[in-house]
Structure formats: C-alpha cells, structure tokens
Amino acid sequence: MRRLxxxxxxxxxxxxxxxxxxxxxxxxxxxxxxxxxxxxxxxNIQAESATIVDLADGAELFVKNPDEVxxxxxxxxxxxxxxxxxxxxxxxxxxxASTTMIESDRQIASGGARSRLAVGQTxxxxxxxHAALMASDxxxxxxxxxxxxxxxxxxxxxxxxxxxxxxxxxxxxxxxVGLSAxxxxxxxxxxxxxxxxxxxxxxxxxxxxxxxxxxxxxxxKWAIEYTNTDAVARGGHYEVLTGKTGYTDLARYCLAIAxxxxxxxxxxxxxxxxxxxxxxxxxxxxxxxxRGAQWLTERKWASR
Numbered sequence: 321m322r323r324l325x326x327x328x329x330x331x332x333x334x335x336x337x338x339x340x341x342x343x344x345x346x347x348x349x350x351x352x353x354x355x356x357x358x359x360x361x362x363x364n365i366q367a368e369s370a371t372i373v374d375l376a377d378g379a380e381l382f383v384k385n386p387d388e389v390x391x392x393x394x395x396x397x398x399x400x401x402x403x404x405x406x407x408x409x410x411x412x413x414x415x416x417a418s419t420t421m422i423e424s425d426r427q428i429a430s431g432g433a434r435s436r437l438a439v440g441q442t443x444x445x446x447x448x449x450h451a452a453l454m455a456s457d458x459x460x461x462x463x464x465x466x467x468x469x470x471x472x473x474x475x476x477x478x479x480x481x482x483x484x485x486x487x488x489x490x491x492x493x494x495x496x497v498g499l500s501a502x503x504x505x506x507x508x509x510x511x512x513x514x515x516x517x518x519x520x521x522x523x524x525x526x527x528x529x530x531x532x533x534x535x536x537x538x539x540x541k542w543a544i545e546y547t548n549t550d551a552v553a554r555g556g557h558y559e560v561l562t563g564k565t566g567y568t569d570l571a572r573y574c575l576a577i578a579x580x581x582x583x584x585x586x587x588x589x590x591x592x593x594x595x596x597x598x599x600x601x602x603x604x605x606x607x608x609x610x611r612g613a614q615w616l617t618e619r620k621w622a623s624r
Contacts, residue, residue: 363615365608368572368598371507372612375515375578375591381620382612386507389490390597393566394456395510395576396479396498398517399491401453403478404464405520411468415446418537419467421459428472429458432499436544437463447534453526455546456565458497465496472496486512501570507595510576514593517562518578527562530554551606552577558613561591565605572598575605581613582621592616 356364363372365384372382380386404413420442429435437443437451437459445467452460465475475496483491488509494502505513517523526532530553534544548554549565552575563577578593594612599605 357611357614358619361619363608363611365596365611366599366601366604367574367596367608369507370596370608370612371511371594372616373511373593375518375593381592381616383507387490388597389504389506391501391568391571392498392503392505392510392576392597393568393571393574394458394498395505395513395564395566395574396493396496396503397452397456397461398513398523398562398564398576399479399482399493400461400475400496401449401464401523402516402520403470403475403482404449404468405522406478406482409478411470413445413464413468415449416444417467418442418444419448419463421463422466424472425459425462428462428495428497429499432458432497435459442537443534444537449522450526450529450532450534450546453523453564454529454532454548456549457546458499461497483509486516488512498566499568501568507597510595510597511593514562514576514578514595517564524562527564528553528560530556550575550577551603552579552609567602572600573602573605574599575609577609579613581616590616590621 358364363382369385369388369390371380371386373380421437421439423439426439435457437457445464448460448464451457452464462472465472470478476493479493479496488505491505491509492502494500530548532546534546536542550563552558553560553563559580561578561580563575566574574597576595578591580589581592582589594609596605596608599608
C-alpha cells in the first residue's frame with residue numbers, strides 16, 4: 321500500500337534526500353502548520369481553487385471555487401506540448417532531429433526561472449520535450465514550436481484553438497510558456513486538459529519520470545540533469561498518469577495531476593484528476609494532493 325501524508329511538511333520530508341531532512345524540519349518550524357487533513361468531513365485543501373474528479377465517470381468528488389478563472393502559469397505548457405505533438409495538423413515533430421537555441425527563445429523566457437538551455441547550443445527535440453514538461457524550461461517551448469514550423473504567435477493561436485476543441489470554455493492563452501497573467505483557466509477546465517494529456521503517450525511518459533539527463537548535440541560528456549518539478553512524480557509513492565506544476569507571482573503555486581489511487585480494500589483502483597490553483601506555499605499544492613488522496617482512501621471510499 322502506498323504511503324499517505326497528512327501535511328505539506330510531511331510530504332516535503334518524504335521527497336527530500338535524507339541529508340536535507342533535518343535542515344528542512346528546522347525551517348518548517350517557522351511555516352504555518354496545517355494541523356488536520358480534513359475539515360468538516362472534507363479534505364482540508366489550502367489552494368484558492370481546486371477540484372478532485374473520478375476520471376472513469378467524471379464524478380466531482382470535491383470542489384472549491386472550481387469555476388474561478390485564475391492564472392495557470394506553466395500548466396500552460398501541457399497545452400503547448402499538445403499542440404507541438406498534434407499530428408492531425410500535418411505537422412510532425414521529429415524527436416531525433418535537433419534544434420538550436422536562438423536569441424528570441426531567451427527573450428520569450430525573460431522574467432521566468434533560470435534556463436539551462438544556452439543560446440547557441442543545440443539539443444535533440446526529445447531532450448527539449450523533457451526540459452519543457454519535466455523542468456518547465458521556458459526556452460524549450462518556442463524552440464519546439466519552431467521545430468514544427470510555428471512561431472510563438474502561431475503557437476498561442478493553436479493553443480487557443482485546441483482549448484476550444486477540448487471544450488475548455490474558460491481557458492485563454494496569451495503566451496506559449498505561461499509567464500503571462502493572461503494565461504488563465506479554471507480547475508474544471510484543467511481536468512479536461514489532463515484528460516487530453518493522458519491520451520498523448522509521449523506526454524505521459526515524460527511527466528511520469530523523476531529525472532532525465534539531456535546532452536547538447538556534439539557534447540556527449542556535457543550532461544544536464546533535469547529533476548521533475550512535480551514532487552508527486554519524483555517521490556514514487558503514487559502511480560502518476562500525468563501532471564504539471566506552475567508558478568508565477570500572480571498565479572502562485574499550481575498543480576494539475578492525474579494518478580491512480582486505491583486498492584482492492586478501498587473500493588478498487590481509481591483514476592483521479594486533481595487540480596490545485598493559487599496555493600501560497602511551494603509545498604502546499606503537494607500537501608493538498610496528499611490530503612485529497614488520504615481523504616479519498618480513508619474516508620470516502622472506505623465508507624462504501
């Protein structure tokens with residue numbers, strides 16, 4: 321049986337290396353504690369907006385402001401990669417081909433997290449997909465768009481078109497990477513995005529990984545090790561179907577994730593989507609996931 325966690329702090333300790341746990345415990349003593357995993361019989365979700373959905377029948381198991389339109393930051397990259405990998409348009413991304421990073425990639429990513437993809441370096445498109453989905457590297461996104469013949473503006477247009485096709489009626493994109501506060505959606509809409517991501521095998525394969533090593537073309541000894549920004553995926557305690565994190569100052573900390581939960585003793589196995597938007601602390605979104613998972617397993621399904 322997979323281990324369950326009752327707080328963000330507990331989950332954080334589980335995914336940290338042992339050598340860092342003592343230091344983390346000391347730092348955690350200054351954080352706002354979350355004492356219980358349920359409140360009034362519901363999971364004690366701290367994010368501003370959230371939803372938990374059974375993907376088998378679409379049943380909403382928990383909602384909190386599910387239709388509130390909010391910035392979604394780098395969760396946008398799920399849509400960007402759906403567009404890049406969409407072969408119905410006649411475009412095809414050659415994973416083994418290479419793309420060189422250019423100055424406009426750096427400009428589009430300006431203001432975001434530090435990139436490890438230097439201008440002038442060349443990478444396989446496979447490596448760039450991992451950089452975008454696992455490490456949320458902003459420069460990888462326009463580079464992959466360019467590899468399929470799309471400018472950043474054309475990527476945004478395609479992302480908005482795809483959102484309409486998927487029925488994401490409250491979702492809008494203004495940039496391909498998620499730095500714009502105008503990249504907005506709702507928790508309910510993002511469940512539909514997760515479903516679309518699950519249906520794309522390459523996205524699921526990449527987002528399930530804990531680590532990946534990329535190499536600039538022509539420099540096989542120059543390794544860039546990426547760690548998944550999704551602590552659930554890298555922790556290994558749950559079977560992740562797909563997921564993506566996001567953060568900007570306005571969006572705050574976000575998580576959209578789909579997992580398998582449950583056992584034969586807990587009403588069977590379920591494919592569950594969880595979306596948490598607007599969490600205050602970096603680990604709070606993962607604590608929300610853990611509280612949701614524990615509530616489903618110990619309260620909702622156990623009572624059947």
